[in-house]
Amino acid sequence: MSQNQQITSTLEPVAGNGLLHRRLFLTGGAATLGAGALGLLTARHVTAAPPPEVPEWMKAPGAPLSGYGRRSRFEAGVQRYVATPAAGTTGAGASRTPLERLNGMITPNALHFERHHSGIPDIDPEQHRLLIHGLVERPLVFSMDALHRYPMVSRIQFLECSGNSRTIIAAAPQSGTCGQLHGLLSCSEWTGIPLGVLLEEAGVDPQGRWLLMEGADAAAMTRSVPLAKAMDDALLAIYQNGEALRPEQGYPVRLFLPGWEGNISVKWLRRIAVTREPTMTRDETSKYTDLLPDGRSLMFTFEMGVKSVITSPSPGLAMQGPGLYEISGLAWSGAGRIRRVEISADGGESWAEAALTEPVLSKALTRFRLPWRWDGGSAVIMSRAVDETGTVQPTREALIAEKGTRFAYHINGIEGWQVAANNEVTNVHV
Amino acid sequence: MSQNQQITSTLEPVAGNGLLHRRLFLTGGAATLGAGALGLLTARHVTAAPPPEVPEWMKAPGAPLSGYGRRSRFEAGVQRYVATPAAGTTGAGASRTPLERLNGMITPNALHFERHHSGIPDIDPEQHRLLIHGLVERPLVFSMDALHRYPMVSRIQFLECSGNSRTIIAAAPQSGTCGQLHGLLSCSEWTGIPLGVLLEEAGVDPQGRWLLMEGADAAAMTRSVPLAKAMDDALLAIYQNGEALRPEQGYPVRLFLPGWEGNISVKWLRRIAVTREPTMTRDETSKYTDLLPDGRSLMFTFEMGVKSVITSPSPGLAMQGPGLYEISGLAWSGAGRIRRVEISADGGESWAEAALTEPVLSKALTRFRLPWRWDGGSAVIMSRAVDETGTVQPTREALIAEKGTRFAYHINGIEGWQVAANNEVTNVHV
Numbered sequence: 001m002s003q004n005q006q007i008t009s010t011l012e013p014v015a016g017n018g019l020l021h022r023r024l025f026l027t028g029g030a031a032t033l034g035a036g037a038l039g040l041l042t043a044r045h046v047t048a049a050p051p052p053e054v055p056e057w058m059k060a061p062g063a064p065l066s067g068y069g070r071r072s073r074f075e076a077g078v079q080r081y082v083a084t085p086a087a088g089t090t091g092a093g094a095s096r097t098p099l100e101r102l103n104g105m106i107t108p109n110a111l112h113f114e115r116h117h118s119g120i121p122d123i124d125p126e127q128h129r130l131l132i133h134g135l136v137e138r139p140l141v142f143s144m145d146a147l148h149r150y151p152m153v154s155r156i157q158f159l160e161c162s163g164n165s166r167t168i169i170a171a172a173p174q175s176g177t178c179g180q181l182h183g184l185l186s187c188s189e190w191t192g193i194p195l196g197v198l199l200e201e202a203g204v205d206p207q208g209r210w211l212l213m214e215g216a217d218a219a220a221m222t223r224s225v226p227l228a229k230a231m232d233d234a235l236l237a238i239y240q241n242g243e244a245l246r247p248e249q250g251y252p253v254r255l256f257l258p259g260w261e262g263n264i265s266v267k268w269l270r271r272i273a274v275t276r277e278p279t280m281t282r283d284e285t286s287k288y289t290d291l292l293p294d295g296r297s298l299m300f301t302f303e304m305g306v307k308s309v310i311t312s313p314s315p316g317l318a319m320q321g322p323g324l325y326e327i328s329g330l331a332w333s334g335a336g337r338i339r340r341v342e343i344s345a346d347g348g349e350s351w352a353e354a355a356l357t358e359p360v361l362s363k364a365l366t367r368f369r370l371p372w373r374w375d376g377g378s379a380v381i382m383s384r385a386v387d388e389t390g391t392v393q394p395t396r397e398a399l400i401a402e403k404g405t406r407f408a409y410h411i412n413g414i415e416g417w418q419v420a421a422n423n424e425v426t427n428v429h430v
Numbered sequence: 431m432s433q434n435q436q437i438t439s440t441l442e443p444v445a446g447n448g449l450l451h452r453r454l455f456l457t458g459g460a461a462t463l464g465a466g467a468l469g470l471l472t473a474r475h476v477t478a479a480p481p482p483e484v485p486e487w488m489k490a491p492g493a494p495l496s497g498y499g500r501r502s503r504f505e506a507g508v509q510r511y512v513a514t515p516a517a518g519t520t521g522a523g524a525s526r527t528p529l530e531r532l533n534g535m536i537t538p539n540a541l542h543f544e545r546h547h548s549g550i551p552d553i554d555p556e557q558h559r560l561l562i563h564g565l566v567e568r569p570l571v572f573s574m575d576a577l578h579r580y581p582m583v584s585r586i587q588f589l590e591c592s593g594n595s596r597t598i599i600a601a602a603p604q605s606g607t608c609g610q611l612h613g614l615l616s617c618s619e620w621t622g623i624p625l626g627v628l629l630e631e632a633g634v635d636p637q638g639r640w641l642l643m644e645g646a647d648a649a650a651m652t653r654s655v656p657l658a659k660a661m662d663d664a665l666l667a668i669y670q671n672g673e674a675l676r677p678e679q680g681y682p683v684r685l686f687l688p689g690w691e692g693n694i695s696v697k698w699l700r701r702i703a704v705t706r707e708p709t710m711t712r713d714e715t716s717k718y719t720d721l722l723p724d725g726r727s728l729m730f731t732f733e734m735g736v737k738s739v740i741t742s743p744s745p746g747l748a749m750q751g752p753g754l755y756e757i758s759g760l761a762w763s764g765a766g767r768i769r770r771v772e773i774s775a776d777g778g779e780s781w782a783e784a785a786l787t788e789p790v791l792s793k794a795l796t797r798f799r800l801p802w803r804w805d806g807g808s809a810v811i812m813s814r815a816v817d818e819t820g821t822v823q824p825t826r827e828a829l830i831a832e833k834g835t836r837f838a839y840h841i842n843g844i845e846g847w848q849v850a851a852n853n854e855v856t857n858v859h860v
Contacts, residue, residue: 061521062549067509069540079497091491103669104584104621110499119492151756154534191534239533359789
């Protein structure tokens with residue numbers, strides 16, 4: 001079969017309601033297609049008009065160089081969704097990443113989601129100290145200068161708040177954009193010190209099995225972490241996407257536990273106590289614990305499940321009439337790499353495999369894409385991720401059957417977007 | 431051999447002047463070492479003092495959530511190095527990434543190096559148009575709305591100005607930080623449309639072999655690009671590290687040619703003309719052409735050579751006396767992946783292999799690291815990269831022997847940092 005034959009065959013639907021093969025745009029950048037083979041694309045907002053006039057901004061020299069750049073004023077509308085704090089609280093709440101306005105796998109630092117329990121402390125790194133004590137041979141206090149001397153590693157990995165996507169279990173679908181519904185989710189390159197190196201310095205007593213982690217915010221956020229995770233892949237993160245952590249991400253140093261619920265990656269880290277048992281802090285008992293239908297509670301459910309969301313098309317991004325679109329989204333799993341993402345455009349009756357953008361990294365966001373020829377009629381699009389352990393993202397129905405409707409964390413069910421003939425996209429339960 | 435024995439053996443030098451084995455910090459986060467095995471680390475700015483007092487910033491709620499975050503005021507000193515523009519020019523010049531203040535492989539957008547020929551245009555994306563014309567079946571004009579409908583790909587790749595590291599060929603070593611000397615170098619996740627898809631839409635005439643690329647800045651920056659590169663891995667980049675391109679990086683759309691000299695990735699792209707021959711523009715004849723010793727000129731030397739720099743220790747980052755350090759830096763090649771980086775701490779007499787941080791990606795920056803026990807005496811440290819084609823980063827001497835001292839681009843020779851007993855680090859020719 002020649003390359004051109006292969007491409008022609010990719011224009012045939014591979015699943016219901018117009019899904020095309022993931023190879024369509026991947027074979028040599030479409031360079032091997034005969035001229036006009038796609039056809040449908042030229043019908044877009046493309047004109048064969050005469051050359052555009054010389055715009056104003058070419059008629060005089062532009063702005064000068066700068067020490068620390070800013071984005072275009074025309075992008076000022078791309079903002080985190082800031083939830084109004086509950087009455088009587090100060091500095092507590094969350095802001096969500098506008099996933100539908102971004103592309104790729106990296107979240108820029110200024111748009112990384114936030115979750116604070118008593119606001120963002122303004123920490124002077126010269127004065128900040130990190131204490132390691134408890135069941136150790138040598139209690140130690142580190143300055144930031146000392147930490148900067150230690151060996152570092154870098155990893156691209158996601159962070160997801162365990163309360164993300166809570167609206168999935170609401171009885172009726174909630175309106176909102178992809179970011180408003182699922183934006184307690186971001187991905188960065190984290191650089192820092194393997195926690196095991198510092199614990200080794202202190203000398204952990206054989207009876208030590210857990211670590212109490214305390215943040216230097218006004219809430220003194222505290223969580224218990226199993227020693228095994230600390231020795232596995234835990235980082236004391238100091239850099240995010242190349243530069244120093246942002247204040248809302250824990251400047252000057254935070255714990256980062258890859259693949260685990262965001263809350264336990266304690267920010268503004270000031271204290272690590274080695275303990276025999278978990279400390280049962282306020283932040284792991286009154287919150288971040290899941291109430292089951294039978295009245296029991298699930299505690300220490302650290303790992304985030306396999307999950308995916310379609311970022312485009314999605315609510316707030318209007319369709320532009322029938323034609324060829326790219327369905328694009330994000331998949332991730334706390335258990336490791338994403339193995340496969342499938343997409344349905346007919347509400348789950350048939351599925352097609354999406355292309356995964358390399359590199360597909362463990363515990364990182366993975367961008368997936370699939371071409372879709374929308375016929376202009378009503379369609380329900382949805383995605384389903386499978387991770388390297390073979391675990392499949394559950395349906396909403398299966399999730400509720402297992403855990404009821406009173407739980408509030410680790411919600412990874414499949415949701416759908418309804419694409420309507422009037423070009424609008426809305427959230428639907430599927 | 432047990433794991434502990436392996437680690438003990440990594441504490442033995444693997445090359446002259448204190449270089450230790452790259453496995454030292456990579457075996458399970460040092461978790462398998464017996465308590466105190468490193469020893470040397472505890473001598474640092476670490477104290478076994480009583481717990482630090484509760485700092486001021488824990489005594490009252492902190493700052494609220496925000497739509498678009500900012501970095502800490504304590505990091506305000508981390509800035510691009512802005513070169514003073516030549517007299518009589520407006521908006522022309524370069525700023526350099528402060529490589530020695532960053533870590534990991536990603537450069538944050540606000541610190542990506544800049545090179546402008548007539549400043550940064552303030553482009554309204556609603557009004558911006560991209561024209562494809564010349565030897566095509568159908569001249570086309572694209573709005574940004576139209577471009578956003580096309581399929582996209584994402585790749586993490588470096589951009590290096592072909593004039594980077596020019597001081598290497600100066601007769602005497604120039605003083606400056608790593609960023610001041612080598613900072614026309616950055617790395618981002620670029621997301622955009624494979625250029626081949628749009629050329630396919632226009633239908634390239636079989637006689638078309640080159641593309642003229644024109645930017646919408648006041649200099650109307652123009653370069654000629656071989657069609658083969660456009661069909662290989664060229665992107666029309668729209669997103670950088672997740673968000674819309676920054677104005678100084680070509681907002682709303684730029685050409686991105688992986689592995690090639692930065693200047694040819696034309697920013698603010700407004701026009702692509704398909705031609706038979708290169709257009710021989712001002713920007714590829716009066717500049718970006720290399721004068722050889724015999725008076726001939728090398729033109730269209732697109733690909734950037736294999737290269738590496740040590741970012742730490744480096745000038746401006748004072749040493750803190752004898753002890754264990756991490757030597758860390760960046761390696762890259764326009765020809766593909768980095769295969770190996772070697773480090774010398776004795777001015778090139780002996781070499782040890784550094785650890786490469788995964789993922790090692792084609793045409794991306796690769797972070798390398800190696801532990802070093804500095805004895806406090808004078809030492810010259812240097813790095814040497816080898817790419818997947820087997821090409822070895824040349825010495826300064828070999829580079830000058832081949833190309834003389836009147837060339838100004840594609841300077842990838844090895845330079846050294848002199849670490850002195852007084853804790854200062856300076857640039858030296860090696």
